[in-house]
Amino acid sequence: MWFFYLTAFLLLISARKTVTHECYTCDNIDDPDNCHNITEGGNGQSCFAYVNISGISKTFTLGITDNKNCGAILNYTSAIVKRDVYKKCFECCGKDKCNNRLCQHLKPSKCIDDVNVDCAHINEMFNICTKVDEAKNICPKFCRLCSLVDGNWAEWSWWSSCDVTCDSGIQTRKRTCTNPAPAYHGRQCVGNDTDTKSCDNQLCPVNGGWSEWSDWGTCSVTCDFGLKRRNRSCSNPHPSRSGDHCFGDSTDVDICTTRPCFTVAPFYAFKSHTVSDKYLADNKVLVFTKNTLNIGDVYDNSTGIFVAPVKGVYLFTAQICMYTGRGSYFGFSVEGRIESNIIAGDSGYYQCNSIDTVTTVNAGEQVSVKCVAACAGDALWEYLDRATSSFSGTLLHMYSNLTIFALKIE
Incomplete structure (x- = not known):
């Protein structure tokens, strides 16, 4: 019994894919996403895409043709084109606008259920309304998906100011999934909402740093008590580009003792x-x-x-x-x-x-x-x-x- 229903469902789905759908149609354009002409196809027809490469140039042709031509589209040497940039999907298909967004179901222009599908029966058997991506193309009205809105990115914001005031840093810009915002089970936007790039400012000031202390110098006297000194320099690194000089003393002094001096004592x-x-x-x-x-x-x-x-x-x-x-x-x-x-x-x-x-x-x-x-x-x-x-x-x-x-x- 289940095998019967499953077979019937697959036949219905297959039948649906040959019913009226929409394809983009443009000739010799530089980018498929720049095609906005839509043509409605009938039963037994599919969308196709063809890429023509000549030297370093590349052009695209999008259109609609009979299913019998899939694999041998007239006037083209490569009828069925598999393009890596579109997730390695075959272009010749019966899905709406598939030659623009491969392997993705797009919402029909009108909220109508597929006349070849018994939505109530299919939902009872396979709970189709829980599979939103399929249901919005097959039974949008039955599954109350007519108000479904797939999210789309708004324009990027202005780049932020650099996160540092000197040397290299990062600038950030953001976008929101609000053009439109997803609603009623619609898909969220795909991709990142944040973009970054490097930014370069003037070089930072270099603050000075002390070198190591030198060895102690010799005692200032040859007998009794004297002083010895050691030094350091503000050279690790030298201050530059208006950086601060080293704080502290560059000279250190300590008491040193040697042998007692011989003095002439008073005579008594x-x-x-x-x-x-x-x-x-x-x-x-x-x-x-x-x-x-x-x-x-x-x-x-x-x-x-x-x-x-x-x-x-x-x-x-x-x-x-x-x-x-x-x-x-x-x-x-x-x-x-x-x-x-x-x-x-x-x-x-x-x-x-x-x-x-x-x-x-x-x-x-x-x-x-x-x-x-x-x-x-x-x-x-x-x-x-x-x-x-x-x-x-x-x-x-x-x-x-x-x-x-x-x-x-x-």
């Missing part, structure tokens, strides 16, 4: 002799009253005290002349700290004993000669300025901040 020295108060007592400072040398005025011969003017290494010497059999202990007092103790006056004759020390003294500290222990009586003696007690000192090396810094590094 003194020597004094003759103790006027010869009476001894424990922890008593010996006051040497007669100066033979006092460079820097560092020794006070009224108190017997040396005050260090700078921090440094000093050499101190002293001579103690005593009567026999006394045996007193003497030493240097450095801020109350006793250094280089000796015992003097314990031999069997008058004698002078010497003591010395090399020590570090801070600026402002006091140094003196003291009788430390077993000190009593009138024990000191002198002989015609040839044997006399004395006290002397001298600066050997002065400490500076640089010296201290160097010592810490070591």
Whole structure:
């Protein structure tokens, strides 16, 4: 039963394709789409298209002919033409305007159902109204497709401005499927609604970029503290075409240190002799009253005290002349700290004993000669300025901040 209905439907469709339809008819035109002449064909007739190529020129002829001529159209050497540009469809056919839009059903000029097709019966069997592309050509009225409108593109809009202000960019234009807009199951427009093309502007400005830093230069001094420098240039790239210059400094500076400089330290020295108060007592400072040398005025011969003017290494010497059999202990007092103790006056004759020390003294500290222990009586003696007690000192090396810094590094 289904085979019967299917056969009947195919026969009806076949019959429909030989009934009245429309074809474009034009001779020797450059573009088939430029043909607008329409001729109505009858039963047993089909549309055809023919292309004539001569050298590099190409012309087209569109028309209508009897079906018996399909494949051997009179006066043409190539009657049935298969053209790749039209989806490889054969031109000789019985569809409306098929030689203009191959393999596409176009809406008839009048909304009438095909008299050779029982639309109600075919729809009941095959639900033809759901196949809009077929139904609008066979049963448009039955399927209520008389108001169907296939969409068509409107004109392109103006090109937009370039999307960049310099160098190469993109321009865009748009079109809408509104000429007319699809309605009542009509086809949407085929193709893109957006088109683009490249645009070129003036070259962009080039902003400058810093190069890598150079190596550090040599220190600006050969001793103590100095400066070293390194440089960079605005050349990666160079600014051009009104581009910005590099921001920041092109020179970098850092502190550098080398060996300490050798400086001439101030010279301090003194020597004094003759103790006027010869009476001894424990922890008593010996006051040497007669100066033979006092460079820097560092020794006070009224108190017997040396005050260090700078921090440094000093050499101190002293001579103690005593009567026999006394045996007193003497030493240097450095801020109350006793250094280089000796015992003097314990031999069997008058004698002078010497003591010395090399020590570090801070600026402002006091140094003196003291009788430390077993000190009593009138024990000191002198002989015609040839044997006399004395006290002397001298600066050997002065400490500076640089010296201290160097010592810490070591």
